[in-house]
Amino acid sequence: MEVAKRTNERTSMPVAADDPWLGCNPLDADFRNDPYPALQHLREHAPVSGTPIGLWRLARYDDVWRVLHDVPSGVRTTDGVLPFVDESLENQHRFMLEQDPPNHTRLRRLVSRAFTPRAVQRIRADVQRIVDECLDRVSGRGAMDVIADLALPVPSTVICEMIGVPLEDRDTFTIWTADATHGLAGEIAPPDVLARARAAGEHLGEYFRKLIAVRRTDLGDDLLSMLIRAEEEGDRLSGEELISQSIGLLIAGFETTIGLIGNGIRQLALHPAELARLKASPEMIETAVEECLRFDGPIGLTVRVLHADAEFGGHTLPKNTTIWALLASANRDPRAFPDPDRFDIARQPNDHLAFGGGAHFCLGSHLARLEAQCAIGSLVARFDALALVSEAVEWGPSLFRVPGTLPLTFSG
């Protein structure tokens, strides 16, 4: 392949002259393995760029911030079309993240009560108990798979407890959730992954229909009961919307949290001085988790559709242009973060965009932070000599940045 003379000064990354993705194709294995050198190149040389599939990308912090907060935009076109999705084939796109106002506003308001900082603090002891049980199981073994033994069971058990999924169903339920999440790539996912994702979506829908029927007879204070009450209060939440919000919440909160815990522990193990700092000062866990989100967060981009013509870096993009706001690139922009490639668990301020921004800002951010603080903080406090078995990562089938396994040795 012909390689252009242009090289990335700090990383010497060659950029293929004929690569229409400019080194940043999310499906490319090298990019997936380490997207940051290519993102740096894009940010410096083509901060506002088109792609072969017609959408545009923003790579600098200010532009990403602006499209999320300041520029008229949504997730659908002004005619209500969801980009890259054929809704006539699967009329299931009722989750809030796929809606613009007024639908979005109504759905988000109904669900948000369960995710306020106060509501989340109430389950702190439960989250800590779930983490402690995971660590009890590996204690004395000297080795663990961070994903299978901690990063996966924590969010899956927490959400099952929040929804009230009976204990005996949790393993099947977790497999369906994982499979359904892999379908988020939509038409760019491999056909077998997509087929499994659709089947899992149907299983989950069926499961929720039955669970909702049972729960209606005995409403409690769990998340599902809260949604059922909203549905019963009239036309504020339809039956199908109720099921879509339930499945959507599972999907939104599952692999993202696995990725945060997994990538976070990996980065700490790769930066022994920062790991030692956290071990010596456990109260640094809050800023440490924010740095894990900024430095190697699980979601590389979020999508917006312009609702009016807008200017970015000298390009005027017309109304209804689909845009990828490259969160992972914004989070390494030296214009926003001094020495951005340094992993610094005390970094402050740290106004990263790992949870997106504006109307769709992650509703589960407080829960995700709590789970990561408990999981990462407890692992570091309880065990010594944490070391990765290999620096190479085996990425999972997720659309997000989530290791499939992460073998770790430790003492204690």
Ligand code: HEM
């Ligand atoms: C580390 C973990 C997580 C990360 C990095 C993350 C990140 C994100 C991002 C980037 C968005 C899109 C924001 C935008 O487009 O502006 C989002 C939306 C959302 N997330 Fe999260 N998320 C995480 C965990 C969770 C959890 C645990 C839940 C709940 C159980 C959750 C629920 C949601 C919901 C409901 C939305 C859609 C909000 C809306 O459309 O108004 N997330 N998240």
